[in-house]
Amino acid sequence: MKTIEGFQAAKAALSRQAPTWEAPGADERERAVREIINEVRRRGDAALFDYTLRFDSVRLESLEVNKTQITSAYRTVAPDLVSALKLAAERIQSFHTRQRETILGESTGPGLGWLVRPLERVGVHVPGFTAPLPSSLLMTAIPARVAGVKDIILATPPQSDGAVSPVTLVAADIAGIDRIFSVGGAQAIAALAFGTESIPRVDKICGPGNIFVLLAKKMLYGVVGIDGLYGPSEVIIIADETANPEYCAADLLAQAEHDPLASAILITTARSMADRVNRAVGQQLEELSRQSIAAESLDKRGMIAVVASIEEAIELANLYAPEHLCLVVDNAGSYIEQVSSAGCLFVGENSLEVLVDYVAGPSHVLPTEGTARFGSPLNVTDFVKLINLAIMDRSALKELGPAASTIARAEGLDAHARAVEKRLEASD
Numbered sequence: 470m471k472t473i474e475g476f477q478a479a480k481a482a483l484s485r486q487a488p489t490w491e492a493p494g495a496d497e498r499e500r501a502v503r504e505i506i507n508e509v510r511r512r513g514d515a516a517l518f519d520y521t522l523r524f525d526s527v528r529l530e531s532l533e534v535n536k537t538q539i540t541s542a543y544r545t546v547a548p549d550l551v552s553a554l555k556l557a558a559e560r561i562q563s564f565h566t567r568q569r570e571t572i573l574g575e576s577t578g579p580g581l582g583w584l585v586r587p588l589e590r591v592g593v594h595v596p597g598f599t600a601p602l603p604s605s606l607l608m609t610a611i612p613a614r615v616a617g618v619k620d621i622i623l624a625t626p627p628q629s630d631g632a633v634s635p636v637t638l639v640a641a642d643i644a645g646i647d648r649i650f651s652v653g654g655a656q657a658i659a660a661l662a663f664g665t666e667s668i669p670r671v672d673k674i675c676g677p678g679n680i681f682v683l684l685a686k687k688m689l690y691g692v693v694g695i696d697g698l699y700g701p702s703e704v705i706i707i708a709d710e711t712a713n714p715e716y717c718a719a720d721l722l723a724q725a726e727h728d729p730l731a732s733a734i735l736i737t738t739a740r741s742m743a744d745r746v747n748r749a750v751g752q753q754l755e756e757l758s759r760q761s762i763a764a765e766s767l768d769k770r771g772m773i774a775v776v777a778s779i780e781e782a783i784e785l786a787n788l789y790a791p792e793h794l795c796l797v798v799d800n801a802g803s804y805i806e807q808v809s810s811a812g813c814l815f816v817g818e819n820s821l822e823v824l825v826d827y828v829a830g831p832s833h834v835l836p837t838e839g840t841a842r843f844g845s846p847l848n849v850t851d852f853v854k855l856i857n858l859a860i861m862d863r864s865a866l867k868e869l870g871p872a873a874s875t876i877a878r879a880e881g882l883d884a885h886a887r888a889v890e891k892r893l894e895a896s897d
Contacts, residue, residue, distance in 0.1 A: 470721075470735075470750060470771040472743055476781045479736065479774035483789040488700055488838045495684075502655045502684040509659035514666045520656040525597075527627045532667045534633055534649040539642050542635035551639060557828040558607055558643045564830030565615040569849045573616075577858060580865075584856040587617030588694070590669060591852060592661035593646070594676035595637060596653055597626040602677070603640030608832040609675040609696070609847060610644040616852035621646050622671055624661060626653025654678070655685035662693040675834070675847065696847055700838040703732035704793040704822060707782040708746070710739040712797040716818050717742075718749035720795060723823055725766035726759040732770040734791070736782040743773045783807045790841035793822045812841045866892055 473479050508516040514532060522528050543551065576582030591613045595606045610621050623646045625637055633651050641649055650668050652660060658678075664670030673694030674686060686695045704724040708717050721733040737743050750767065757763055776782050779798055786794050787810045794811035796804055801816045808814055812835030815822055826833045834847035861869075870889045877885035 470733075470747055470767050470773050472747065472773045472775065474740075474775050476776050476785070479776060479785050480788065482772060482774070483734075483785055485789065485839045488698075498680060499684055499688075502681055502688060505655045505681075506659040506662075506685060506688060509656050509665065510663045513660075514668075517652050517656055517660055517665065517668075520654070521627065521652055524654060524656075525626050526629065527631045529627065529631065529651060532650050532652055534638065534651055538632070539638045539649070542638035542642075545635045546639045550636065551643075553828070554603055554607065554640055554643050557604065558611060560828055560830040561607055561611045561832070562615060565612045565832075565849050569615055572848075572850060573853060578860040580860060582858040582860075584858055585853050586856060587619070587853050588613075588672040589618070590620040590622065590671045591618045592622045592624060592671035592674045592676075594653065594657055594661070594674060594678055594682060595623065595625040596676075596678045596682065597628060597634065601634040601636040601640075603636050604827050604833065605677055606637065606640045606646075607644050608834050610641070610646055612832055612847060612849050613675070613852045614645050616849040618852050620648075620669070622661065622669060623649045624652050624657035624668070625649070626657075627651045653682075655681040658682055658685035658689060662689045673852070675851070677834075696834065696851060697836060697840070697844060698838075699834070699836075701730035701732065702727040702793075703734075703791050703837060704795065705734045705736060705786050705789060705791040706795040706797060707779065707786060708735060708737045708739075708742055709779065709798040710742055711799045712737075712742060713818055714742060714745035714749045715753075716821075717746045717797060718753050720822060721746070721750060721767075721771070722753055722757065722763055724793070725763040725771065726757060727762075727766075729762055729765040729769065731766045732772075732791075733767060734771065734789075735773045736785055737773065737775055738778060738782065740775050743775050747773060779804060780807065786811065790836075790839045792835045792837045792841065795820070795822065810841045812836045812844075812846055 473482055505520065517532060518529055573585050575585050593606060593609045595602055613621055623641050625633055628634055658674060660668045661671045661674050671693060675696040677699060683698055687698055702724050704720065706717055706720060717735060721735060724731050725733040735746055754760055754763060783804060790810035792812040794808065795815040797818050805816060813825055813831065825831055832847040836844035870893050874886040874889045
């Protein structure tokens with residue numbers, strides 16, 4: 470990994486430019502996605518069957534997965550994996566239930582207030598990639614269910630044999646998914662946004678995917694609610710001389726193995742720590758099954774920065790606004806208040822990111838590409854809407870009406886003003 474010395478050099482390196490997905494060739498991909506969206510909107514199920522054959526090399530007889538297939542999936546998934554998924558589900562539900570009870574309170578008057586209403590139907594997209602992603606399914610569907618969403622739809626591509634991954638089916642059952650459809654990619658996003666003969670239209674779409682899924686979500690924002698536009702995984706580890714270099718290296722590699730575009734960054738106050746972590750990364754890299762992916766990630770986007778103080782390191786982290794931020798320093802808890810921008814903050818060497826990825830409880834769907842400056846992790850508020858409530862009497866009319874009328878006339882909206890003034894005249 471390259472090493473950068475000094476705050477200013479690190480600041481220049483960590484100042485983000487365009488999102489990763491706005492790379493050369495984006496226009497061509499956007500044209501392809503726009504065509505897919507238009508075809509699904511126009512032709513519905515027929516387009517989904519055609520695209521599944523074209524992109525997944527699978528000729529489907531039906532889009533929807535039946536209950537028998539779900540039941541059969543349990544017979545092919547290892548019992549210890551089923552138990553692990555159930556433990557994760559319990560903890561995700563517990564965390565988000567506490568979140569709901571803390572955040573989602575109503576104020577129903579008299580006077581002014583607000584109502585909290587869950588979305589009616591949510592679509593969850595889970596990609597196939599080279600391996601199933603049951604954790605992503607749990608991390609999106611369970612917060613929606615806790616928030617009170619009545620109907621949760623899963624869209625996920627078939628494997629080469631035409632069937633949905635058994636692990637995905639088991640996770641969907643554990644999460645309480647209502648209906649499952651064997652379709653993925655940009656065409657699945659379009660189907661969820663518009664609805665087809667088989668797939669019902671949803672109010673919001675959540676879940677990860679490749680660049681085509683991301684572009685489809687971007688184009689359909691406004692037609693349907695979208696959870697976010699998520700780029701490659703990223704981590705910043707802030708370490709001092711007390712950190713364990715082997716642990717730091719392992720955590721950097723845990724991000725780097727995701728994707729060649731993943732960002733694994735160490736900021737340290739000790740040059741000796743930079744050297745030790747770099748050596749450990751090289752040694753551990755040799756043991757990884759995804760060695761080539763991790764190596765490319767570290768070469769393209771990996772970095773070690775050496776700065777003068779923890780305060781400088783945190784300032785750089787706030788500038789970068791990483792998806793994951795790890796404080797592996799002496800008395801780490803004392804620095805929490807200085808952190809202003811991160812998807813998830815991990816305090817101390819045992820608060821490792823991998824636990825939150827799978828079983829700790831908070832959703833691992835986190836803002837990337839610097840959007841932690843203004844965005845939040847996926848949470849129960851993503852699956853509700855607030856309705857403002859006004860229950861006003863004549864005393865409120867007399868108190869507020871004249872000012873409302875004055876402002877309306879200043880804006881040239883006479884009908885607005887007269888709607889108030891007629892009531893004021895009647896009350897006199």
